[in-house]
Amino acid sequence: MFSYKIVLVGDYATGKTSLIRRYIDNSFSDEYKSSIGVSISKKELNSIIDNVEHKSMMMIWDIEGKTDFQPIFAHHLMGSKAFIIVADLTRKESIESIKEHIIVCQKSVANAPIFIALNKSDLPYDEIDINNLKALSSNIIDIFKTSAKDETCVRDIFELLNLTIIKSMVK
Numbered sequence: 001m002f003s004y005k006i007v008l009v010g011d012y013a014t015g016k017t018s019l020i021r022r023y024i025d026n027s028f029s030d031e032y033k034s035s036i037g038v039s040i041s042k043k044e045l046n047s048i049i050d051n052v053e054h055k056s057m058m059m060i061w062d063i064e065g066k067t068d069f070q071p072i073f074a075h076h077l078m079g080s081k082a083f084i085i086v087a088d089l090t091r092k093e094s095i096e097s098i099k100e101h102i103i104v105c106q107k108s109v110a111n112a113p114i115f116i117a118l119n120k121s122d123l124p125y126d127e128i129d130i131n132n133l134k135a136l137s138s139n140i141i142d143i144f145k146t147s148a149k150d151e152t153c154v155r156d157i158f159e160l161l162n163l164t165i166i167k168s169m170v171k
Contacts, residue, residue: 002056010086012065015119018148077108089125122147
């Protein structure tokens, strides 16, 4: 069984914890509780690549979000096989922070795949130029408009991330 670490990165209140809860427990709460420090969740997965089943254990690190006063601690990112950068579609400043998050992730783990979750797609938001975001790094695998509340693309982003990791490990 493959065991690997991924980290969700983003500004405070973008929905990192909610995405993880939706994926792991299929649950959602409107009550906001800011994450403090690090919380680690596990998800056992089965993937089939070239007709061969691969079992894996995804260790999902949920780290407290960046604020003006609290930067992301790079040591939490070390050893990650991939990153999900989470931004809130309704808060322009969290989308503008994506570039900064990419830089921090790439400094910690140079060639790790990056997925972007533009979260809270169930709420009204201004359109975003996805191509401009994709151009920020060659490490970006895909960008999803997600909603932990109504489940939009939550499973998709985690499953594509898992498949990407497993394919890289069985080469």
